[in-house]
Amino acid sequence: MLPPFIIDQIRRREEEESRKHELEQPRLELPEDVYPPPRERRPSEDRPEDEHKRGIVILEL
Numbered sequence: 001m002l003p004p005f006i007i008d009q010i011r012r013r014e015e016e017e018s019r020k021h022e023l024e025q026p027r028l029e030l031p032e033d034v035y036p037p038p039r040e041r042r043p044s045e046d047r048p049e050d051e052h053k054r055g056i057v058i059l060e061l
Helices: 004-024
Strands: none
Touching: none
16 A cells, blocks of 8 residues: 555646646637627516507408
C-alpha cells in the first residue's frame, strides 16, 4: 500500500491534468441575446376598450 502523501500527490497531478485538458478543449461562446424577449402584453394595457368587446354581426340579404 502506498503512503498517504504519495496518494495525495497522484491525485493532485491528475486534477491538474484534467484542468489542463478542460482548458485546451474548444469552447463555443454564445453572444448575449441581441433581441430582448418580447414583453408580455396584458389585454388592459395596450388595447382600447372597444377591442375587448367582440361579437358576431349577422346580416341577412
